[in-house]
Each structure stands twice: as structure tokens, then as C-alpha cells.
Amino acid sequence: MLASYLVLLFIGLGAIWLGLKVREEVYRIAVVFSGVMLLIMGFVLSPSVVQFCVVLVLLGLHKLYTPQPKF
Numbered sequence: 001m002l003a004s005y006l007v008l009l010f011i012g013l014g015a016i017w018l019g020l021k022v023r024e025e026v027y028r029i030a031v032v033f034s035g036v037m038l039l040i041m042g043f044v045l046s047p048s049v050v051q052f053c054v055v056l057v058l059l060g061l062h063k064l065y066t067p068q069p070k071f
Contacts, residue, residue: 005042009039016031
């Protein structure tokens with residue numbers, strides 16, 4: 001029961017990855033939406049340390065991929 005949030009996070013990521021590979025538009029929307037909902041549930045159930053680490057990783061990726069202005 002302690003790692004149930006990890007299971008939800010991994011299933012959510014797998015569902016999103018699978019949904020991006022599906023050709024039918026309706027199935028793609030349904031699978032990606034389900035994956036996003038599982039990711040949200042896993043994120044909400046995870047401990048605050050894990051949430052903080054995920055936010056830091058996302059902020060780092062945002063800084064990495066956002067074009068910086070050149071002066």
C-alpha cells in the first residue's frame with residue numbers, strides 16, 4: 001500500500017505513452033485523458049518529498065527547454 005502512488009504514476013505515464021501511439025483519434029483522447037487522471041491521482045497520493053522533487057524536476061526542464069533572451 002505504501003507504493004501505490006508509484007504504481008499510479010507508472011501506469012499513468014504508460015497510458016499517455018500508449019495513447020500517443022494510437023492512430024484512432026477517439027481512443028487517443030480517451031487513453032491520454034485516463035493517463036493524465038492517473039498521473040494526477042498518483043501525484044496527489046504521493047508524499048510531499050516526492051511532490052517537491054517532481055516540481056523541481058519540472059522547473060529544471062522548463063528552464064532547460066525555454067529559450068532565454070540574449071542581450
